[in-house]
Amino acid sequence: MTDNDAPPVIVRDLVKRFGDFVAVDRINLEARRGEIVGFLGPNGAGKSTTIRMLCGLLRPTAGQALVAGYDVAREPERVRQRIGYMSQKFSLYNDLRVIENIRFFASLYEVPDSVLKERVSWILDMAGLSGRKSTLTGTLPSGWKQRLALGCAVLHRPPILFLDEPTSGVDPISRRQFWELIHTMAAEGVTVLVTTHYMDEAEYCNRLVLIFQGRIVASGSPTELKQRAMTGELVLVECAPLGLALDLLRQTPDVADAAVFGNALHVVVPEARTMIPRLRTHLSQHGVIVARMEPIRPSLEDVFVSLTAAQGAGGKA
Amino acid sequence: MLGRLRGMLIKEFIQVFRDKRSRFLLFGPPVIQMLVFGYAATLEIRHIPTAVLDFDNSQVSRDLLSRFTASPYFDVRARLNDRRQIGELIDRGDVTVALQIHAGFAQDLRKGRTARLQVIVDSSVSNTALIAVGYVNQIAGRFSQDYQRERLFSTSPLVQSQLPSIVLDRRPWFNTDFDSQWFFVPGVIGNLILVMVVSLTAFAVVREREIGTLEQIMVTPIGRLEFILGKTVPFFLIGLLDTTLISLVGTLWFGVPLRGSIGVLAIGAILFILCMLGIGLFISTISMTQQQAMVSGFFFNMPAITFSGFATPISSMPEFMQWLTYLNPLRYFLDVLRGVYLKGVGLDVLWPQMTAMGVLGLVMLTISVARFHKSLD
Numbered sequence: 276m277t278d279n280d281a282p283p284v285i286v287r288d289l290v291k292r293f294g295d296f297v298a299v300d301r302i303n304l305e306a307r308r309g310e311i312v313g314f315l316g317p318n319g320a321g322k323s324t325t326i327r328m329l330c331g332l333l334r335p336t337a338g339q340a341l342v343a344g345y346d347v348a349r350e351p352e353r354v355r356q357r358i359g360y361m362s363q364k365f366s367l368y369n370d371l372r373v374i375e376n377i378r379f380f381a382s383l384y385e386v387p388d389s390v391l392k393e394r395v396s397w398i399l400d401m402a403g404l405s406g407r408k409s410t411l412t413g414t415l416p417s418g419w420k421q422r423l424a425l426g427c428a429v430l431h432r433p434p435i436l437f438l439d440e441p442t443s444g445v446d447p448i449s450r451r452q453f454w455e456l457i458h459t460m461a462a463e464g465v466t467v468l469v470t471t472h473y474m475d476e477a478e479y480c481n482r483l484v485l486i487f488q489g490r491i492v493a494s495g496s497p498t499e500l501k502q503r504a505m506t507g508e509l510v511l512v513e514c515a516p517l518g519l520a521l522d523l524l525r526q527t528p529d530v531a532d533a534a535v536f537g538n539a540l541h542v543v544v545p546e547a548r549t550m551i552p553r554l555r556t557h558l559s560q561h562g563v564i565v566a567r568m569e570p571i572r573p574s575l576e577d578v579f580v581s582l583t584a585a586q587g588a589g590g591k592a
Numbered sequence: 593m594l595g596r597l598r599g600m601l602i603k604e605f606i607q608v609f610r611d612k613r614s615r616f617l618l619f620g621p622p623v624i625q626m627l628v629f630g631y632a633a634t635l636e637i638r639h640i641p642t643a644v645l646d647f648d649n650s651q652v653s654r655d656l657l658s659r660f661t662a663s664p665y666f667d668v669r670a671r672l673n674d675r676r677q678i679g680e681l682i683d684r685g686d687v688t689v690a691l692q693i694h695a696g697f698a699q700d701l702r703k704g705r706t707a708r709l710q711v712i713v714d715s716s717v718s719n720t721a722l723i724a725v726g727y728v729n730q731i732a733g734r735f736s737q738d739y740q741r742e743r744l745f746s747t748s749p750l751v752q753s754q755l756p757s758i759v760l761d762r763r764p765w766f767n768t769d770f771d772s773q774w775f776f777v778p779g780v781i782g783n784l785i786l787v788m789v790v791s792l793t794a795f796a797v798v799r800e801r802e803i804g805t806l807e808q809i810m811v812t813p814i815g816r817l818e819f820i821l822g823k824t825v826p827f828f829l830i831g832l833l834d835t836t837l838i839s840l841v842g843t844l845w846f847g848v849p850l851r852g853s854i855g856v857l858a859i860g861a862i863l864f865i866l867c868m869l870g871i872g873l874f875i876s877t878i879s880m881t882q883q884q885a886m887v888s889g890f891f892f893n894m895p896a897i898t899f900s901g902f903a904t905p906i907s908s909m910p911e912f913m914q915w916l917t918y919l920n921p922l923r924y925f926l927d928v929l930r931g932v933y934l935k936g937v938g939l940d941v942l943w944p945q946m947t948a949m950g951v952l953g954l955v956m957l958t959i960s961v962a963r964f965h966k967s968l969d
């Protein structure tokens with residue numbers, strides 16, 4: 276914290292190997308004060324491993340990470356004073372009461388008695404647990420649990436927050452509430468690094484980092500990414516049978532990409548206006564019943580699929 | 593520093609004492625096991641299941657068999673009249689010993705010929721078999737001696753009164769009744785404390801690793817000494833309480849006298865528990881899951897108990913094993929327990945054992961603390 280203008284998180288060529296397996300491969304990253312950076316990537320991409328290195332839980336194999344101005348490999352204890360962390364697993368004590376969990380983590384962070392009372396009521400309030408402080412934590416619904424965990428992670432008012440899939444298994448309404456809390460904190464200057472599987476959540480981030488097989492394949496704001504990644508236009512196709520349609524579309528010369536999204540297909544074409552009638556006739560000729568076919572705006576998921584597909588193809592070559 | 597340790601301790605005690613079940617598990621099983629083992633763990637072999645076949649069926653043969661019936665060592669379960677039944681009974685484990693008296697037994701004796709008593713033993717239980725044969729020998733020997741005396745008496749009373757005989761004059765020290773419970777109960781105390789403290793400590797840490805709370809704790813500024821103290825102090829106290837409880841069972845229920853000083857016993861228990869905390873922590877540093885901890889615990893507990901002199905005297909082990917026992921804290925604690933309980937000796941005698949436990953405890957705790965890192969790899 277010697278330099279107030281230096282980014283709170285600076286990552287340079289960070290590598291983590293487990294034996295021969297490279298889980299994180301030369302990642303570079305900077306996060307500014309008050310910025311919400313989202314880590315996006317499929318299972319096993321290396322998101323948790325990266326976050327754990329930034330928290331000083333795993334030693335980087337190579338490269339450097341500066342958090343709050345301190346090298347995580349050399350001064351992990353100084354880093355720990357200044358960060359909050361929510362691990363991917365729920366990690367409060369289920370067999371302790373709400374208030375006992377709060378008091379426990381407050382004692383580990385040496386929160387002074389003078390502010391403890393105010394922080395406790397802040398957490399209870401923010402987690403919607405006022406009047407339930409004697410409830411056993413294990414019996415709370417998951418949305419409440421996650422907010423309580425967030426509260427416990429920021430008891431010491433850290434300037435940097437690492438959240439590893441904080442909303443997995445939480446209902447949509449609770450997820451919204453959770454993200455509102457994150458936004459409030461970011462507005463107060465807290466730098467947030469968050470991983471998620473939910474594409475809709477990615478839209479809440481200021482900046483996204485797409486990770487695939489340990490490498491950053493793209494980064495930028497959600498809008499930037501969408502513009503940059505999609506060379507062409509996106510067409511939604513609702514039809515049956517889906518599998519046959521997918522095969523047919525993939526064999527069509529002008530179709531750049533086709534993928535299943537829920538119970539429909541997303542097809543990337545150079546120009547939607549001219550392609551839609553062609554595709555329609557092509558599909559019906561082969562016995563596919565087309566219910567709907569129209570141009571749509573790409574979602575982050577589309578971006579992600581197209582980027583990782585490109586990466587996968589590039590990787591093989 | 594103190595604030596964090598206090599927080600750890602409060603949390604640990606809440607978790608340990610929160611529900612009735614876990615409270616019971618800390619103190620119930622040791623006491624129950626003390627009762628069970630106190631009865632089961634004994635060197636004496638009594639009530640050996642026995643079958644008899646009396647083909648002679650004479651006054652004399654019945655007299656001989658009645659001596660077996662009356663003996664506390666044999667339990668005559670079956671009176672057979674067919675030899676083939678013996679095999680069946682032994683195979684099923686219903687009897688360990690079968691005694692067979694053939695026809696003409698009484699006649700042989702009367703005529704001064706050697707009369708045979710056939711003993712069939714199930715030597716798959718070799719220890720019991722050996723002891724059983726010993727007892728048979730003893731009873732049969734007494735019987736023939738008595739028979740000879742009676743014969744002599746009826747023919748020449750004078751000679752009989754001059755027959756010499758040797759009587760063993762036993763002067764046992766410390767355990768005057770040769771009560772093997774006295775010998776075993778202190779040992780059982782040691783074993784129970786070992787199992788309790790090692791597994792409680794190992795599981796307490798590994799459980800947190802498994803459910804993920806350890807990861808959360810490791811990103812806080814807590815020092816590793818604070819964490820380890822927070823984890824071990826509660827089990828240290830519980831270990832002491834368990835020692836007190838099962839020692840009380842030993843004295844009040846089994847009547848094992850506490851001849852020495854409680855203070856010396858307490859010092860021994862404290863040092864021994866420190867060693868076990870070290871082992872428990874060590875196991876927790878090499879185990880990722882509770883299952884692994886259980887297996888590791890087993891691999892420590894079994895040899896530690898076997899090579900402690902609890903059941904087999906150390907002097908009868910192979911020399912190499914004897915050397916290994918010097919690394920076994922239980923060996924020293926058993927010396928302390930038996931010394932204090934049965935011999936009433938004090939620190940002037942037991943200081944080498946105390947020192948050994950102190951050194952072992954220090955080494956084990958140091959290794960475990962050094963191995964415990966605030967990181968995941």
Ligand SMILES: Nc1ncnc2c1ncn2[C@@H]1O[C@H](COP(=O)(O)OP(=O)(O)OP(=O)(O)O)[C@@H](O)[C@H]1O
Pocket residue numbers: 293296298316317318319320321322323324325363
């Ligand atoms: N301690 C470890 N030892 C060996 N391999 C590991 C270890 N931790 C993680 N890995 C491997 O590293 C890769 C990246 O794991 P990581 O947990 O960082 O992925 P992730 O992006 O967080 O995935 P998820 O979305 O499933 O949480 C995975 O293939 C995983 O199996």
Ligand SMILES: [Mg+2]
Pocket residue numbers: 322323324363439
């Ligand atoms: Mg993960």
